[in-house]
Each structure stands twice: as structure tokens, then as C-alpha cells.
Amino acid sequence: MLYIFDLGNVIVDIDFNRVLGVWSDLGRVPLSTLQSRFRMDEAFEQHERGEISDPEFAARICDQLDIALSYPQFTAGWQAVFVGVRPETLAIMNKLRAKGERVVILSNTNQLHFEFWPTQYPDVQQAADHLYMSQDIGMRKPEARIYHHVLQHEGYQANQAVFFDDNQANIDAARALGIESVLVVDDKTVPDWFAGRL
Incomplete structure (x- = not known):
């Protein structure tokens, strides 16, 4: 078999709230605000198919969340999901x-x-x-x-x-x-x- x-x-x-929690701390944006803005949209699916790069995905998510994060800050939060x-x-x-x-x-x-x-x-x-x-x-x-x-x-x-x-x-x-x-x-x-x- x-x-x-x-x-x-x-x-x-995994827990995506851990991701948002790190970004909330780093970006000084309330967690509840990020939770209301976060969605798994087309960029999310494109990223999972390898159709867009990691930096492009980070930029699009930061735009979606209206948060200013450096790429290392984005990555630190993104890896916190595990x-x-x-x-x-x-x-x-x-x-x-x-x-x-x-x-x-x-x-x-x-x-x-x-x-x-x-x-x-x-x-x-x-x-x-x-x-x-x-x-x-x-x-x-x-x-x-x-x-x-x-x-x-x-x-x-x-x-x-x-x-x-x-x-x-x-x-x-x-x-x-x-x-x-x-x-x-x-x-x-x-x-x-x-x-x-x-």
C-alpha cells in the first residue's frame, strides 16, 4: 500500500496565529487587526506552486496586511508557524x-x-x-x-x-x-x- x-x-x-503574533510584535500592529486582514488568497496559492518568489510573496502579504516588515522580519514570523x-x-x-x-x-x-x-x-x-x-x-x-x-x-x-x-x-x-x-x-x-x- x-x-x-x-x-x-x-x-x-502548525498555527498561523503564531505567525501573526510575531508580525504583530515586530510591526507594532495589533494582532486582532492582522487576524482580520490575513487571508489565503491567490498569492498564497501561487507561492505554494512556486509561481512567485519568496520576496515577492512577502511583499504581497505585507501589502495585504498593511504592515511594514523587512524580509528577515517577515521570514521570522513565517517560520513561527511550526x-x-x-x-x-x-x-x-x-x-x-x-x-x-x-x-x-x-x-x-x-x-x-x-x-x-x-x-x-x-x-x-x-x-x-x-x-x-x-x-x-x-x-x-x-x-x-x-x-x-x-x-x-x-x-x-x-x-x-x-x-x-x-x-x-x-x-x-x-x-x-x-x-x-x-x-x-x-x-x-x-x-x-x-x-x-x-
Whole structure:
């Protein structure tokens, strides 16, 4: 079987309020103001596909938030999104690989984050056979083509794969292609699903 894991809030906890909190402190803008302005718009999606550079994305987000941040300040906040690894999920990934199953990570991410999290959580990268990062392959979930890309690259059919993600739209898109998909709502979802299966 092919087991496909999302990264954020599946393997590693993330929290965008931490990002906004750092920017609020650095930019001297109330957190509530930034929360009301922040949205994952077209620039966000373009950045995740690698269609715009990190500095251009930073400029567009600062414009959206109406905040004056240097690029290093922007980056400091952007990397604050990561909270910590979910050890039970990581242990499951390692068990699956030890049994000879194929384990991959499929993440909507960006170059700035990819330059950061593997250095902070090397055990995550080591627990996967392959990393499919949206900015590297020029497509993002829930686009059907990204699931086709993973299946084709791995040499599996849709009915030979299980997908774990915390976003309902991503789950729906994978299910539409015939991939068994599990919506991850908290850190217990993955361990509970594998209870009795491993």
C-alpha cells in the first residue's frame, strides 16, 4: 500500500496565529487587526506552486496586511508557524516503512518553509520514502493533477493508496479519484485509524 501523509496538522502541528503574533510584535500592529486582514488568497496559492518568489510573496502579504516588515522580519514570523511534531504519527510512519509499505509526504508548502522545517524536524524527513512539495512540482491540493502525479510517480493505483489530510477540500478531491482518504481532525485521528491495523 501507498500511505500519503499531509505535513501540517497531520505530522507537524502548525498555527498561523503564531505567525501573526510575531508580525504583530515586530510591526507594532495589533494582532486582532492582522487576524482580520490575513487571508489565503491567490498569492498564497501561487507561492505554494512556486509561481512567485519568496520576496515577492512577502511583499504581497505585507501589502495585504498593511504592515511594514523587512524580509528577515517577515521570514521570522513565517517560520513561527511550526509548533512541533506529532510523535505518534511519526512512529506509525516508521512502523509502516519497517513493514515494507510505501510512505510519502504530500504537502502544500513553499520554499521558505521547506528550507526551515527539515532542519528543525529531521526525523520527519527520515520517516518518509519521498517528499512531494507543491512548490517543487508546480501544483497543489486539491488539484486532481497532484494526486495523479503522486500515484503515477509511485506506481500505485488509486485503490492502493490511503491519504491523510486536515483539509476537507483536499480529502474530497482525493476521494473523487478513488483514493481512500481520512480527514485528520486532531492528533488522535491517525493513531485511532491505525489501531488494530498495525
